[in-house]
Amino acid sequence: MSRTAARSWTSRVIAQVLAAGLAVAGLASLDRPETSSPLTAEPAAVSTHQNDVTPPPMGWASWNGFLSSIDHNVIKQQADALAFSGMAAAGYKYVNLDDGWWQGQRDANGNIVVDENLWPGGMKAIADYIHGKGLKAGIYTDAGKNGCGYYYPTTRPAAPNTGMEGHYQQDLETFQRWGFDYVKIDWCGGKEEGLDQETTYKQIAAANEAASAVTGRKLVLSFCEWGTGRPWNWATGYGDLWRTSHDLLQPKESPSLTKMYHNFDEALQPAAQHTGYYNDPDMLTVGVNGMTAARNRLHMSLWSIAGAPLLAGNNLATMSTETRDILTNPEVLAVNQDQRGLQGVKVAEDTRDLQVYGKVLAGTGKRAVMLFNRTGSAANITVRWADLGLTPASASVRNAWTRTDAGSFGTGYTTSVPANDAVLLTVSGTEASGSTYEDTTTATTPTFSNVTASTAGTKLVDITYANRGSTARKATIQVNGQYKYVVAFPPTGSATTYRTVSVLAHLAKGANTVKFAAISGSTAPDIDALRVQGIPGADGLALVGSASDRCLDIEKNTYVNSTQAQLWECSGGRNQTFTHTSRGELVVYGSKCLDADANGTKVVIGDCTGGTSQKWTVNSGGTITNNLSGLCLDASGAATANGTRLILWTCNGQSNQKWTPT
Structure with a gap:
């Protein structure tokens, strides 16, 4: 029996035992801390050893x-x-x-x-x-x-x-032969030529790949x-x-x-x-x-x-x-330069323009936190450990700029931040529990079904894999119907040595499908398991149309102000995940508010200003009304197809004006 087949057979046995004990069908979902009892121990191929990735230039x-x-x-x-x-x-x-x-x-x-x-x-x-x-x-x-x-x-x-x-x-061959290592490729000519x-x-x-095959060198590509x-x-x-x-x-x-x-x-x-x-x-x-x-x-x-x-x-x-x-x-x-290579995300904004960002760092229980005051007056800002994906247990805090320890604090930390300034911290706490999903097939690039999230939002996903090659191997990851992303998997040393790399993925509430696929012409890594952990402060909700069963969506993840909202098949993407703030706003991407005012007006996104046209009331009967106009969020023409544009219209009780927050 080959190494892959033997491991997969063992994984299937483990999964069957777990499924019988936990009444879980298909993939084994282990929603528990990593220090579990032997009866519910993680599959042997699930690794917690993180591989370093190339940091930003x-x-x-x-x-x-x-x-x-x-x-x-x-x-x-x-x-x-x-x-x-x-x-x-x-x-x-x-x-x-x-x-x-x-x-x-x-x-x-x-x-x-x-x-x-x-x-x-x-x-x-x-x-x-x-x-x-x-x-x-x-x-x-x-x-x-x-x-x-x-x-x-x-x-x-x-x-x-x-x-x-x-x-x-x-x-590109010329640049490589000259000895350059990096090239920035601008877009002025591309724009003018359409x-x-x-x-x-x-x-x-x-x-660039073709040039490298000739010269033996490769350029870092900066798209501009x-x-x-x-x-x-x-x-x-x-x-x-x-x-x-x-x-x-x-x-x-x-x-x-x-x-x-x-x-x-x-x-x-x-x-x-x-x-x-x-x-x-x-x-x-x-x-x-x-x-x-x-x-x-x-x-x-x-x-x-x-x-x-x-x-x-x-x-x-x-x-x-x-x-x-x-x-x-x-x-x-x-x-x-943290070698987990992830980006910070907004995890709180209790008061307008007093914001908290958290970045998952390499190691266990490690976070960077930025308390960001975008107002003209000094103010206290609080970070809560639970928003970062840590437990509420005491965590130690250090100020990165002053390079001094602030001390240990239970549940969170509060400090004053000057006007239009930020405080940058590092936090060492206790990692919250997550769920693990073991591949039970022989596929090197498997599909994980029924990856379950209790809330919609951005999640930390650690991918266990092996790469016995001498260079990084690549595969794509796709969550539900969202865009595919290429993931690089650095060498692990052997086909039986497992490491993890991390991504931030946007999951819908409920069951999700996470699909890996090989890239044509290249050797894929052997992907074996996922560990999924919430970042609760980045959670939100989807707004599902009662008539269409489709989600309120911002087309193609665009950030451009005045982009009109639409209906689209629900996928859990960040462009479909909204935060309904205590101020009544519906915020997408952490910084864009849903906005509209008069009858027939397009419902669009725009920079959050605190204006009444950006405040919405989610009513018990399923309607969502704009606080400035009193009109209802409406799928125009009572249409239900992908791409149907959203407008304000006189409330009439029809199903194209009813929404289910999920």
């Missing part, structure tokens, strides 16, 4: 500090400063050339020709210089025929033909289409990181608190970020003109709890000691 990029005015001397100076300032020792490894390095000339064979007055010895010489400092080198291009410097010139004249369209593999974001960037990812094509739905596993919003800092602008908050909110796409793939809210503005020390710390707190890439944009050669110390605080960076 750290480094420096030229745009925010120099716009397109870069050359060999500027980049050498910044590489020297990165190496000697303590930044590199703190983890900042990439030196990334942004727009402006190339003026768009190609030779008769289509190869890039650069200005050697700007780049003596060519681009390989500057990559070699960066590598000589023990650092990694990054470069810039565009998905279209022309780059952003052509459409939006700054400190150099518009340069045509600076994009890579028509030369995808050729240019290209499709998903199609184009997946073509570029395939071209500003979130316009909703890359959180499709980019995981194709890009290593992808922008989720527009630029944080435009030329001739001062840093904006409003933009910082906006970019942070739109980067919170937790199902897409895991196992070495990252949502990117844009380069840091820490240390640039207009940023105070307090604002710099807030910026770092936001990007750290989000697990965002950290690409400094200030002039490293002239930065102050204060700026350097903020950029290199080891405990703040440890939150960002």
Whole structure:
């Protein structure tokens, strides 16, 4: 009998015994702490040993500090400063050339020709210089025929033909041969030409693989289409990181608190970020003109709890000691670089704009917490351990910025947070119990049916697997009818050594199907079990139409204000999970409120403002009425199909105006 067959046979016996004892059909659901009695012990193949994943990139990029005015001397100076300032020792490894390095000339064979007055010895010489400092080198291009410097010139004249369209593999091979390690691929040309974001960037990812097969090198891919094509739905596993919003800092602008908050909110796409793939809210503005020390710390707190890439944009050669110390605080960076690779999620907002975010860290019972005050006055904010997926038992608290212990506290912790500021904490407590599901088949990429959740919301899912290869293997994960995401599974050492990687998945209340699938042309890991644990503060509810049996849904996980709500088949996705706050709002994604006012008006999402048009009453008869207009949430035309748009209409008692919160 093969190893896989023997293990699967053993697993089936264990599952049958458990099923008989617990009256569970199909997969064994073990809803108990991990320190159970022998009679209900976890299947042997369920692991609690977490594998480290690639953390978000750290480094420096030229745009925010120099716009397109870069050359060999500027980049050498910044590489020297990165190496000697303590930044590199703190983890900042990439030196990334942004727009402006190339003026768009190609030779008769289509190869890039650069200005050697700007780049003596060519681009390989500057990559070699960066590598000589023990650092990694990054470069810039565009998905279209022309780059952003052509459409939006700054400190150099518009340069045509600076994009890579028509030369995808050729240019990527060139970058690899020059020795670059990372490439940012912008979207100005793609936008102007009307290209499709998903199609184009997946073509570029395939071209990168093909180029690597020729050169033996591979580039980290940074997709920069500003979130316009909703890359959180499709980019995981194709890009290593992808922008989720527009630029944080435009030329001739001062840093904006409003933009910082906006970019942070739109980067919170937790199902897409895991196992070495990252949502990117844009380069840091820490240390640039207009940023105070307090604002710099807030910026770092936001990007750290989000697990965002950290690409400094200030002039490293002239930065102050204060700026350097903020950029290199080891405990703040440890939150960002945590090797579980997950994103923080909002777990509480008891009072408008006084918010709590929690991030699951590597280890057991470990969390990072950000208490975020978005108001103009100092206020107390409380984090509750239960909201984080910890038990209410006493937990120890440490302030990451001051690097001091706050003490041990039962059930939660409260502290004062200054106006428009955040307190970043690490918490060590007791992990709450979860449910485990063992694969009882011979499949390496199984389907887990009846994965049960008592509430809709974001859950921590630890995946037990084996990978005897020498490199990461990939498979897709899909919950119900939601989008598929590529998951990377690092080596475990052997086919019988099991480890876990973690994802954040959005589950519906009740039974869910979690399906893994192999990726064509690649070897899949051997996936054996799941452990599912709640993050109660991220829970919500679905609103199911009585006539349609479909859910109130925001199309394709879009964040765009004024997007009209619709009916869609219920899947448990984050775009179908709403929080009905104590203030009467129906909040989706943690930051967007359902909004409408007059008869026939579209029901849309918008930034939460506290306005009466964003407040709703869920009535005992099943209707949901808008507090401003008194009108009912209505499926237009009494239609029941997927895509039916939602409006306000005079309440009439019909079933298309009745909803079941689930």
